[in-house]
Amino acid sequence: MTETTDPVGGALPSTRRSIPIALIRAREKVMVPIREMLADSGITEQQWRILRVLAEFGPQDASTLAERACLLLPSQTRIVQTLLEKGLVTRQADAKDRRRQTVAITGAGRAIIEDKLGDAEAIAKRIEEVIGKEKLAQLLDILEEFQKL
Secondary structure: OOOOEOOOOOOOEOHHHOHHHHHHHHHHHHHHHHHHHHOOOOOOHHHHHHHHHHHHHOOEEHHHHHHHOOOOHHHHHHHHHHHHHOOOEEEEEOOOOOOOEEEEEOHHHHHHHHHHHHHHHHHHHHHHHHHOHHHHHHHHHHHHHHHHO
């Protein structure tokens, strides 16, 4: 595999070896089966992330939820509103600070997670089979280090 540089004379790596582009390609490979899994559930991948985070960590404030679900706060607010309308989450004002809101998953939201659990596990297993358990653990460690940038 030959590495080339930016055709305009710069020192950029080839797009084949560009970290941002490689991450986008990898994300799309991972997300296609997840989108297919969610197609009949009536929720988007972003809504799925919010439900997953709430199921894993319990009720939390909007800022924490946005960070854990990898969403910008304005997007998260809009998505939570949609989930509220669908009855999949609740939102309650904090007793001490009325500006702060706590979001929680409902039984209906948990039911979606439980309904898709087998499919999600199969997707995760397939990724592990293709990459290998050790390489997958290394990849996750490396991606975690990217959080320090």
